Amino acid sequence: MRKSLANIYRLGIKELLSLRSDRVMLLLIVYVFSFAIYAVATGASTEVANAAVALVDEDRSPLSRRIQDALLQPYFQPPVRLTVAELDAAMDAGRYTFVMDIPPHFQADMSAGRQPAIQLNVDATAMSQAGTGASYLQHIIAQEILAFAQGREGDPQWPVNLVIRTQFNPNLKSSWFLAVMQLINNITLLAIILTGAALIREREHGTIEHLLVMPLRPAEIMLAKIWANGLVIVVAAVLSLYGVVQGWLGVPIAGSIPLFVAGTVIYLFSVTALGIFLATLTRSMPQFGLLAIPVFMVMNLLSGGTTPLDSMPELLQALMQLSPSTHFVSFAQAILYRDAGFAVVWPSFAAVAASGAVFFGVALLRFRRMVTLMQS
The missing domain is CATH 3.40.1710.10 (abc type-2 transporter like domain)
Structure with a gap:
């Protein structure tokens, strides 16, 4: 067990060093967690403003x-x-x-x-x-x-006095909503791309064969890629949450950021495994991109972050309960917007962990098959 953990740790360090030398990927990470969030939050207004x-x-x-x-x-x-x-x-x-x-x-x-x-x-x-x-x-x-x-100015007297109290976003500023949702969506996007690209990069550079001749198990290789790329995304997301969302855009975060980070770690275990699974189905980065983009679009648009789940057909609502992105959006909004505690969000945590175990198992089977084919 100790040897296996050491292998996973050293392989993860190798992943971080490999990512450090990939300037294009580093630029993508910086862009996705900075300007991409700011541009969407300030440029894609959903309220009525300056209408002709x-x-x-x-x-x-x-x-x-x-x-x-x-x-x-x-x-x-x-x-x-x-x-x-x-x-x-x-x-x-x-x-x-x-x-x-x-x-x-x-x-x-x-x-x-x-x-x-x-x-x-x-x-x-x-x-x-x-x-x-x-x-x-x-x-x-x-x-x-x-x-x-x-026949008078001022507020008219209605038969019924309707009092509207807007919770969590009293000024109805779309930037408050869009900034957090863009951060959530970008976590999903980067989790799929980074882990999938890491495996594709190993195959294109021929270094996957070097790993196969070492006394390493496929699960150790997968776990190393998951923790290394997941760590990069978590650090970038936290810096973006403090620096861009709270600092640059001035969006107040109502809930516990450590609790959100804990949920994000569980979610990343699920989605990075999905990225590895998609990478085992392709042979090059263009193929991976063509496969990953529609998967991300479905997870993003139908997760409940863009449109409420209640407005979707009931069958689609039931199917999307199998997607970890649906539960991630649910507990992320509950924590960051409404200051929900663990007692409220633990069912979503459990659902994400269960889907992560399934995704990891399926990805591991597929990765083992790929390794067997390469060795034969």
């Missing part, structure tokens, strides 16, 4: 001007006046995300107790703003109409 809006005012009344004046920055650009004849052409050209059409006699009809309709045309190809922006506009219009009907 136009107004067709056929009423030209104080109420219609009041609605126009309520469309303020930074949510909306200053409204552009259009005529009815220009509306369709403007929407077809994609110049505006929202075009509001206030009909003639709107204020008079409303004062007479009738129920006039405002037409809101939405460019739904701008999906990031269409749904949220439409609800913003509906709320603004309702507020202004009610305040005008009551």
Whole structure:
């Protein structure tokens, strides 16, 4: 047992030295855990900001001007006046995300107790703003109409007082969410790439044959690659969490970072084993990349980090419970966003550990078969 641990340790050191000499891979690690997180968090906003809006005012009344004046920055650009004849052409050209059409006699009809309709045309190809922006506009219009009907400024008195309390992200800043989720996704990406590339590099350089003539077992070679590359990812992720997410972007971390690191270590055991398994199915880095990218995309998009699991088909929800990325996203969000303790996240820890044991077993069988074929 002691000899086996020594072999795993020395092989892991060899992996770290080999990675140190690979400048392209080092540059990739630095980029993925620094600028890639910053660029996504600050550039891919999901809330309504600076949306282009136009107004067709056929009423030209104080109420219609009041609605126009309520469309303020930074949510909306200053409204552009259009005529009815220009509306369709403007929407077809994609110049505006929202075009509001206030009909003639709107204020008079409303004062007479009738129920006039405002037409809101939405460019739904701008999906990031269409749904949220439409609800913003509906709320603004309702507020202004009610305040005008009551004949006074200030907050209108609703029959029911709805109090909204936003937990964990009170200002609804998308950068807080995107920064952490990008870090989580990049951990998965690097775990697959680094371990798979390490095995492919051994085969391309011919050093795998040197290992096979040594008194080493396939499990020792695999474990060495797992702990060495996993260590690099954990260190890079922690530095990114403190330096980029908290320091550069100013995102508050509510929970225990050591608990998150412990869960990440368990997750890396699972995903690095998956990377080795994928590498045994290919013979070169291009082949590995073509196989790893779709696997990562599925794990990323269907893990619950991009869209909630509840919005997916039930069969897909059940299948994704077999993926370690689903449980990783679950406990990472619970810890970092909601300050969850071990008593809350231990089922996800256990699920990741179970999937890791399965992935490691399958990867070990495949690696042994590859070794046998190379020796014969």
